[in-house]
Amino acid sequence: MRTQPLAPAYRRAVALGRRLTGSWTGSPRALDVLTALSCLALMALDLPGLAAADNSLNGPLAAAVLAAGAATLVLRRRLPWLSLAVALLFIGWLHELTLVQFALYSVGRYRGRTAGVLATIGYVLFALLLFAVPGWPLERPGAAGGAESLSSFLSLVVPIGVLASAVGIAAYRQDLVRELDARRAESAVLQAVQQERTAVARDVHDFVGRELTLLTVRSEVLSVRSRETAHAKDFEELADTARRAHLVLNEIIVQRGERAATPGVDGLPALAEESGRAGSPVRLAMDPDVHELSPLRQAAVYRVVQECLTNAAKHARGQTVDVRIAAEGPRLRIAVSNGLSASGTARTPVSAGSGTASMSERVRSLGGTLTTTRTASAYRVEATLPRH
Template sequence: MPHVPASYVARRALAVARSGARRSTASLDLVAALSCLSLMLLDVPGLANSDNSLTGLTATLVLAAGASTLVLRRRAPWVPYLVALGLLGWLHELTLIQFALYSIGRFRGRRAGVLATLGYIAFAYALYSLPGRPEYDAAPLSDFLSLVVPVGVLATGVGIAAYRQDLVRELAAHRAETAALQAVQAERTSVARDVHDLVGRELTVLAVRAEVLSVRSRGTDRQKDFEELADTARRAHLMLNDTIVHRADERTATPGLEGLPALADESERMGSPVTLVICDQARGLSPLRQTAVYRVVQECLTNAAKHAPGERVTVLIGLEGSRLRIVVRNPLPAAAPPTEPVSSGTGTFSMRERVRSMGGTLTAGPSRGSYEVVAVFPGGIAATVSPGTPGKPWTLDWSRE
């Protein structure tokens, strides 16, 4: 199966998401147009009876044409606005202008909304002051101010409030996405440094061992071979150093399976007892795989202490064929913790990225009354482990609670 770059998958996912969002917004715009038309149809009998040369059918067609411009309210909100002003001057129809002002405030912001509202009020007042309009001449100015002005201000105000809320939601989504990307990048960096620590150590051992053998075989045909082997190992180590940049502050290497009992003890001290079961075969994992197991279990125990304090956590680590399987399970708490746990929400992203970098998958979520995290990836057994150690089974009961 050919390898598909993660960047390509991300771009395709983004394109699909945007396509779905466009279809959703188009549907909402159509609903807005139909809603506006349904409200304006209530005025058709009055429009047909007034002196405007319209029948019921022609009035309906005119109003339908005006309402149809609302499908452009996101891309070109000024189009329904200008049409609404035309209907206001011709038929004294106020419904469409409300939708148009809301659309400008919602999709163009405060400045455009205020400008559109002032233009609407000025246009309506010009109609009110136009000579030869008996319906306006008979009405006092207070009637104009009590109807036209609130209609425009309220519609625009609601639109601007929705615009600001959209910005808040977009900012929150952007922050969450940025935090997730940072967590993924941090995990990739951590994986790279673990590779450097583990592989670099082995290369150093190889170089030293080859140099020792070259000294021992001095004067023989094999001396040159051992010297070339030592030189190759040193060059490989230098290339590793150039590829993976060290952090400025030194740190100890991430533990492997031998560090899990200490994690379990720490979790118990925090009030969450741990049942830790490790298959004998898992102890033959390569150092890089053991580091990944440690990181996944560490994050799971941290999350359990935050969200399900006091609940027993079961950790099962074993092999299914050639694949490593990690199951971390804890009962869902009967009630929420008394205080909201401090969490960045990126731990699962980090775990998933760690496992994905190993060619595996990770799932996390509620399952049969418990919260369960399951990570599966290639085993990469580095050494043969003798079976038969008491208390360390070859096969695990994955349904164990």
């Protein structure tokens, strides 16, 4: 009867334990300390034998020596060769093979394949040299059993070194792959942001350039009509100014292909219809005042809605997407929300990838903000822009 009240407390305790474990094991230094302690715990199993085999070591002194050797693993990322040197000393002095496994793994993990192979070869050669020393190990068979003893020795020494080093090299390669993936993702985000900036610049060129062209034509017409008046020269100067401004605009914003300007809010119904055909129906609500926005702001609205619908189709297929565009005083608010699929509640509907980065860049370029909110049942993207 008391188990029900304890269940929530138990779940909270487990969650707290996981958070603490995650924060602890997520630190590289903490992982090094845990590795050193694990190695020391394994070597501590040999304490009685070490004290008995070597009269120079009693129990406490043997523990101190092993602790000092395991402590070198704390520096394994910067000085893996130090751990290997101490491990080889332990092999010759104490016949201890535990530390060398950790050391070879560390060399392969943090210095790569070449260093790992060289460390393994050096370890095997060092062990063979020790085996040739009279009296090592303490108990040696007679001459008749020498070949068999060497074979048994190598069957223990070589697999230990090769396996530890191979695991370390494999982990090193995985680290390289993860780093490469992270850099690729970062490069994709930066490229998306740059592309969006290029798109914004092209939109500025298209929209502003069109207005400057109209201004030039209108000024020339007025100049002709007022040729016999005192204002003719003023209209001619105005037309020249508009032409120079258009030329400067063309020089600053280099032509970037034949891509057409981003559609405005008039393109949203077609975008919603396309999303519905792709399996994500859209409920679109838009204030009439939105049509009075400048072309650049309309392009930003279209871009935000387009990216949200794309992400919803990828991560919440079949869920209805609510799109609300409202003019609230001096601000324009864009709200897009969709439910989470039953099979993908653990996935983020709008990823933190290049598409979201470019969408945010578009909003920020116009002085707006963009936020995302995830709940247990829905995902919401909200952007605000100044209307003027």
